[in-house]
Amino acid sequence: MILALLGGGRVGAATVTVQRGDTLTRLAVRHGTTAQALVKANPGLRQGALMAGTRLTLPSPPAPVWTVRRGDTLSLIARRQGTTLAALLAANPGLDAQQPLLVGQRLTLPSRGAVTRQPSAATVRAASIRVTAVMPVQGRLTTSFSDTHPSIDLAAPTSTPVRAARPGVVTESSFDGRSGWGWTVLVDHGDGMTTRYSHNSANLVRVGARVEAGQVIARVGSTGNSTGPHLDYRVTVQGAPVDPFSLY
Template identity: 65%
Template sequence: MRNHLFTALTLLMFSLAAATTVTVQPGDTLTRLAVRHGTTTQALLRANPGVNPNRLRVGTALSLPAAPTRTWTVRRGDTLSMIAQRHGITLGVLLGVNRGLNPRLPLQVGQRLTLPAPALARASTTAVVRAASIRVNAALPVQGRVTTPYQAAHPGLDLAVPAGTPIRAALPGTVVESRFDSRSGWGWTVVLDHGGGVRTRYSHNSANLVRVGARVRAGDVIARVGSTGKSTGAHVDYRLYREGQAVNPSGVQ
């Protein structure tokens, strides 16, 4: 399972290059960018005076604030998951503040890792459900191109990536569906229940890797990208629900 998780997290590294700027992509919000790049919304706003957090324009280049300075020295037996859990953060945040870290490679005793500032560590554990938006601590299930945005006729996101790409859980939860859904045209589909009336759906998979009843953590690999069901190419149809009502995953804040 750990190897699969490292493979999934490798996708996250695509957007974590050691650059000083980041370009706003379709579906990005300031909070999502902050989590993805291991910083806070407040720090991003300070680094980009004049930016309206409610009206981010696709293609806008945002300056990334300086990385935090807290560090952790790797001990014998340490893993990325253990270090993240020990410091109350997510794996995504840990990778975000260590942009040159390759999750495929084993950690070395004595290796020094950067830790997020305390404000970010506190924010990364927050999971607040609101009527119109949901604050989560995970990135998208894959880092792909948005081919179909959230809209009334399609209340989810289509994320195009190569077939076979690992799909990871957006939040910790329980598998409540893992089946081939031919009736709705979703093909191989996984549905996770995260509690508090929140569920996520991952569809058109080439293979489901979890069974009903299994508990998963945020970032665990649950399926692989495919084009099953009513689909014209390899992608994930990712949907988020609150109390049975679809919520725009791009508006997660």
């Protein structure tokens, strides 16, 4: 069947202009889609000749998928695909970051637009610091970074190990009842960046201790102003809060 377009396509969608001799099949092959998908993307099509000069809306490409391989982690996949761990989790709402990935598991990759954002001054400064960071806890993201909550909350069972994101020196290891953070560890990384780990059930390092990336420094808890066991993970650069996921 040959069709002709009655109305315009979706606003903002990619379009193509029909050339003389074009058919739906030729257009589909040329643009990496199918005739059925073209028809679905253009509900105003009707039976008749496909007229030169008509503009057709191209169907949106399917979301890219990553098949998990041996040794893959969420952070590694996000870094390899040029996205963020937060965007990867958002594209896979049923994914439990606390559970290990399975070889052969299929993950939806976020579109480029999903991770594009206007960088704040703090983010720009963070980007200038070349880091290789360890995720302190492979927990479930319960609260994202925002202006009103300049940290991320990662839910995990009580006593789950909390690891230092980067090498540094412990400058605080105490119970912070004033701010509601409970047992807290603060690490200064010596290049303008600090990381804070709060609501711990136990702190395992003392002030002045030198820690390495991945070293266990605390245990997940629910101390201070908390509604359940989780890690409040905060990053600052030159004193300005930065989204921790920007490190991964």
